Amino acid sequence: MKGARAARLALQAGSLGCVALLVATPALALEGFDYPKEAVLALTGLIALAAWLRERSAPRMLDLADALLWGAVALAVLSAALGGSGWIGLRGCALCAGAAATFTAARGVAREGGGEALLTTACAAAVLLAASVLLEAHGVVHLSVGTRSPGGLLGHRNFAAHLLALALPLLLRGLLLSPRRLLWSGGVVLVVAALVLTRCRTAWIGAALASVAFAAMAVRAGVARPRFAAAGLALAAGAALAVLVPNRLAWRSAHPFAETLGSLADLKSGSGAGRLQQYRTTLSMIAAHPLLGVGPGGWTIEYARYAPEGDATLQPMAL
Numbered sequence: 624m625k626g627a628r629a630a631r632l633a634l635q636a637g638s639l640g641c642v643a644l645l646v647a648t649p650a651l652a653l654e655g656f657d658y659p660k661e662a663v664l665a666l667t668g669l670i671a672l673a674a675w676l677r678e679r680s681a682p683r684m685l686d687l688a689d690a691l692l693w694g695a696v697a698l699a700v701l702s703a704a705l706g707g708s709g710w711i712g713l714r715g716c717a718l719c720a721g722a723a724a725t726f727t728a729a730r731g732v733a734r735e736g737g738g739e740a741l742l743t744t745a746c747a748a749a750v751l752l753a754a755s756v757l758l759e760a761h762g763v764v765h766l767s768v769g770t771r772s773p774g775g776l777l778g779h780r781n782f783a784a785h786l787l788a789l790a791l792p793l794l795l796r797g798l799l800l801s802p803r804r805l806l807w808s809g810g811v812v813l814v815v816a817a818l819v820l821t822r823c824r825t826a827w828i829g830a831a832l833a834s835v836a837f838a839a840m841a842v843r844a845g846v847a848r849p850r851f852a853a854a855g856l857a858l859a860a861g862a863a864l865a866v867l868v869p870n871r872l873a874w875r876s877a878h879p880f881a882e883t884l885g886s887l888a889d890l891k892s893g894s895g896a897g898r899l900q901q902y903r904t905t906l907s908m909i910a911a912h913p914l915l916g917v918g919p920g921g922w923t924i925e926y927a928r929y930a931p932e933g934d935a936t937l938q939p940m941a942l
Contacts, residue, residue, distance in 0.1 A: 627731065627873075630675035631737040631741065632670045634668075634729055636667055637666075638741070638745050639748050640663040642749075642750065642751050642776050644660060644663055645710050648765060655925040656778035656936040661714065661718055664725065667725070668725035669720065669721065671728035671732075674728075684719045688849075689730075690722060690724060695719070696723045698846030700902075702921075703918040705918070706915075706921045708917075708920055709920045711919075712918045712920055715920035715921075720734070746794050746797055746810060749786065751776070752817070753814045753818075755811075756773045756774065756821070757813065757816060757817050758775070761868075761871055773872065774821075774873065781825075781826070783817070784935075785825070791814055792837045795837055795854055797856060799841055804853055808856070812857050812864060815861025818865040820831060820872070824886065827883070838854075865880075866880055901936055904926060904930050904934070920924040
């Protein structure tokens with residue numbers, strides 16, 4: 624059990640560290656946010672996995688999901704070695720290994736009864752990120768790179784929005800199942816308010832779909848109606864907090880939230896059209912490298928070779 628406890632503590636430290644650590648310097652720009660978090664993910668994940676594997680029963684608990692995941696990591700390493708992407712490939716492989724180690728160790732810790740502690744820590748990390756986004760949106764701090772605010776501790780509003788959208792179902796789960804309803808409601812309010820202020824369309828869509836799916840599962844599980852009412856109230860309060868309380872963000876639109884909401888499904892212009900172009904180009908890359916791909920992180924480098932003339936999303940990166 625000592626190994627499982629050490630693994631749990633490492634994963635909890637990693638959850639908070641991946642959000643909190645940053646080196647916000649102009650020279651590093653967005654990479655100053657990414658590098659420390661990637662290092663924390665890789666190190667704490669591998670430390671947690673090593674600690675958990677010290678348990679006598681741990682190797683016998685590895686299953687097909689773990690085997691497939693580590694097989695994918697091995698293919699990523701091989702792809703990076705053959706792709707010649709250098710530092711970017713090494714960085715991508717470290718992320719793959721760290722994520723796989725975190726997944727395997729977390730499943731092992733959960734089997735030993737530590738799952739709730741891990742989920743609670745992950746939710747605390749999301750609330751910390753949400754608080755930093757809200758502080759930036761209201762002019763208390765400035766953390767984001769360039770015009771990418773409010774990204775808070777992640778430095779980019781889209782990055783922050785994606786993580787908040789992923790965390791929202793976990794917070795709703797806590798609200799529906801935990802006796803500390805007020806505490807979890809506060810977390811949901813902060814995360815929703817921060818998510819709305821990012822104006823990230825993909826995160827809005829993802830959070831909405833995830834919340835609907837989670838609600839359907841909760842209904843099937845027989846969650847009491849008062850809990851649903853509390854969850855709905857928290858969601859509405861978070862959205863109202865973002866929309867009604869004045870902020871310090873320099874938006875060019877007079878009605879920013881309505882504009883973002885109205886363009887959720889716009890695939891003919893702006894970033895929507897750009898994503899479709901990237902999808903088409905990526906399919907061409909897959910067809911040209913069907914077995915091992917272009918290596919972890921290699922998409923950014925190889926994209927320029929396949930992008931059509933006039934691709935507005937093209938941002939070449941040199942090795």
